[in-house]
Amino acid sequence: MSISLGELSMTKKTWTPIEEIFTGKFTEKSVNIRGWIYRTRSSGNIVFMTIRDATGTLQVTIKINNVGEHAFNDAKKALIESSLTITGTIKQDTRAPGGYELLATENQIITFADPFPITKDQSPEYLLDQRHLWLRSQKLTAIMKIRSTVVGAIHDFFRQQGFYEFDAPILQPNQCEGGSTLFEVKYYQDKTYLSQSWQLYAEAGIFSLEKIYNMGPTFRAERSKTSRHLSEFWMAEMEAAWMDLEDIIAIAKDEIRFILTQVLTCNTKELIYLNQDVEKLTRISKADYPVITYTEALEILKDKENLVVEWGKDLRTLEESTLMNHFESPLVVTNYPVDIMAFYKPRDPVHPDTALCFDMIAPGNYGEIIGGSQRSTDIAEMTKRLQDMGESIDNYQWYFDLRRYGSVPHSGYGLGVERVVAWICGTDNIKDTIPFPRTLLRFRP
């Protein structure tokens, strides 16, 4: 028999998070826990359940002589993912996983679950179909905890550095990155697009707040079917007046080190569950990251890998991952050819074929985790490059106004939150780093 949810909320018990039981401080004491059945098995007059809550899993032993026949039969027939409350004594026992178990004196099923559709064998597609249920898995729980730490760390980092949070519209009339495709949205009698970047609006914000940041959803309708792409992803961006390329590269490195340090502090358990090398991540959290130019990257590829890339072509996935064979930590690559860069990235006056821009590439096969640049202040050159792309200049007059009224040198970058989480967690696919992934071929559930 189930207890009513109203009745449950009226009970004034103290509930112990499962994680705390493994500190040993509750041993031989009576506790109340609540959660969901992760595994269950029975043998005659004894039922073993693994119970999970948000903090961990614990084996519960239910014996008919301790809880009575009615509660015992409920426990025996409750399927995986049934929710329940249990009272009992914590025992230290080497036979239990983790060395502790709860010997039940009472158990109350809150809701008997239907047969759970996810069993031991699952395909990636099936798990994506059942995403609303697969979120309960230990793997996704671990990743979502790390994601939460990463997002919190980004806010903490910029606020500690004196940045203000500044919001841009999600509905935007113009495109930002050249070549990327936009999601069109009906806007009353008109049409607009989902935000591809916060940046153009951020460039307006720096003239009052000087140092600003933001983190929010970003939408790109690229026809990419890879383990590194999402159609909707979260980007953490910064923009600052008076800063040049060198300044923002230093901030980007500090930001990555700060994120790593926070994750290593808060999520060691999760990193170990995900089979990540904690010592290596600790090393990277304290390291300085190498900075090379695009031209130097081509030389490394040619000299060490015999991989020849024509100067002027962008680094492709193959080249980036080959390059990363030579680096344990993230790598900063600057001065890409100006002709393949977005309209707002300025020419380097010292090396005029290149732009004052950088990418930070993650180790492994996770690709670019940060992209940024100084911002052009040359209205004539930006106008020409926008026209070459077929863009209507009228939409950018407000942006050019920023150069007409007290323009200053300024710079900014964007960090792909999911790519950073994927790299730290070592996931095969970026889809596992966001609760409900949206990709070229999937937008349900």
Place this chain on the structure above:
RNA sequence: GCCGUCUUAGCUCAGUUGGUGGAGCACCCGGCUGUUAACCGGGCGGUCGCCGGUUCGAGUCCGGCAGACGGCGCCA
């Protein structure tokens, strides 16, 4: 846009030369007082993606269609 793979039970898969469709898991019933993704016995479960063709006979061979997935390009 280019290249490739897959589609058989609720889930994961096997299915020989073309000859009456199988296993494990899940679920149900029975057994078991220390299990670790428990185990043992039994049961339930199928329009072999769809349409057509070849054949005495097609899950299997051929053609078409549909759907799912992966890689590249592009990007965070």
